[in-house]
Amino acid sequence: MDDHDSDSAFATLMRARRFTAPELPTEPPSGAALAAADRASRSWTSTQAGPLAIGSQAHKRETCRMFLETFNPYRPSVIAWPKLTPEMIERVTSLPIWDIAVHTESRARLRFASYANAVADPDIAGAVMLNAWEESRHKEVIAALVATYGIKLAPEPPFKPPRDPQWAYLLTGHQECVDSFFAFGLFELARRSGYFGTELVETFEPVIQEECRHILLFANLVAWERANLPWWRRIAFELRILGVWAYIAWERMVLARSLSPKGHGAGQDANFTASTAQSMSAVEIDARDLIEICLKENDRRFAGYDARLVRPTFIPRLARFALRFIKSRKPRPPAAADRLESGPQNL
Numbered sequence: 328m329d330d331h332d333s334d335s336a337f338a339t340l341m342r343a344r345r346f347t348a349p350e351l352p353t354e355p356p357s358g359a360a361l362a363a364a365d366r367a368s369r370s371w372t373s374t375q376a377g378p379l380a381i382g383s384q385a386h387k388r389e390t391c392r393m394f395l396e397t398f399n400p401y402r403p404s405v406i407a408w409p410k411l412t413p414e415m416i417e418r419v420t421s422l423p424i425w426d427i428a429v430h431t432e433s434r435a436r437l438r439f440a441s442y443a444n445a446v447a448d449p450d451i452a453g454a455v456m457l458n459a460w461e462e463s464r465h466k467e468v469i470a471a472l473v474a475t476y477g478i479k480l481a482p483e484p485p486f487k488p489p490r491d492p493q494w495a496y497l498l499t500g501h502q503e504c505v506d507s508f509f510a511f512g513l514f515e516l517a518r519r520s521g522y523f524g525t526e527l528v529e530t531f532e533p534v535i536q537e538e539c540r541h542i543l544l545f546a547n548l549v550a551w552e553r554a555n556l557p558w559w560r561r562i563a564f565e566l567r568i569l570g571v572w573a574y575i576a577w578e579r580m581v582l583a584r585s586l587s588p589k590g591h592g593a594g595q596d597a598n599f600t601a602s603t604a605q606s607m608s609a610v611e612i613d614a615r616d617l618i619e620i621c622l623k624e625n626d627r628r629f630a631g632y633d634a635r636l637v638r639p640t641f642i643p644r645l646a647r648f649a650l651r652f653i654k655s656r657k658p659r660p661p662a663a664a665d666r667l668e669s670g671p672q673n674l
């Protein structure tokens with residue numbers, strides 16, 4: 328299956344669910360329109376008064392409404408990619424993330440679209456299909472960036488719609504919870520360092536916030552499903568989720584091994600977090616710094632959404648637990664700690 332097959336498989340899934348792609352402005356938006364869309368995408372409160380019981384019809388309806396109403400109508404083809412200095416272009420092109428980013432979006436859109444076709448509930452199907460469409464748009468954004476700055480991509484491996492849509496949905500959603508948590512921190516490192524220029528970071532910002540919305544939707548749909556299953560199906564559901572976490576742990580261990588000096592294979596792409604953190608910043612970043620920044624960014628990005636919706640909690644909890652055991656490798660005089668806390672600067 329080449330790129331074209333993957334596109335047509337996705338188009339077939341959209342048609343099967345009678346999904347109409349959102350209307351997008353054809354002209355580049357004004358600064359005011361961009362700012363308004365940005366605000367709308369990162370904060371949302373339900374008009375429903377009182378508590379929102381997890382598992383209730385209102386919880387499901389408001390979760391799906393949140394997703395539709397925080398949609399950001401940007402069009403990848405009109406993005407004005409900023410001019411970068413030769414050093415910045417070198418830093419962007421040598422980031423080891425582009426192949427895995429394109430492949431991840433491509434696979435995610437098919438998996439989400441398959442699940443949207445498999446669920447009966449029209450609210451859930453509509454929101455998950457929009458999520459799939461946004462993954463496809465992320466792919467287009469990355470393709471435009473890659474073309475603009477002359478990044479070479481490896482050919483895409485074949486991706487087919489999954490045979491078990493629920494498993495694929497649970498797997499992709501949980502993978503996004505892990506990847507987004509670290510992406511939030513890495514992105515903040517890039518913003519603070521000025522390594523890629525402020526404009527490029529700002530241009531990419533909607534994609535990162537969209538991943539935050541995706542995992543907010545996912546966490547709430549899983550919580551809703553969990554609350555609505557009879558006990559015997561609930562056991563099977565929890566076992567599936569345990570299986571997903573086991574798969575992710577195994578997958579990440581295999582990737583970590585492929586990065587070791589003795590490892591073989593495509594470690595370069597796989598090492599989204601470890602090798603990328605240092606290429607985002609001139610300040611020496613150790614594991615503790617990175618986790619602290621990820622946690623802070625995670626809280627900041629979710630802060631604008633209705634507090635009655637559940638948040639993904641497993642990875643942030645694991646990260647807080649890990650912090651108890653991870654000491655900073657370097658001495659941190661107060662001045663250095665302040666520097667990590669502060670805003671954009673040229674380092």
Ligand SMILES: [Fe+2]
Nearest residue numbers: 432461462465
């Ligand atoms: Fe995405």
Ligand SMILES: [Fe+2]
Nearest residue numbers: 462503538541
């Ligand atoms: Fe996503």
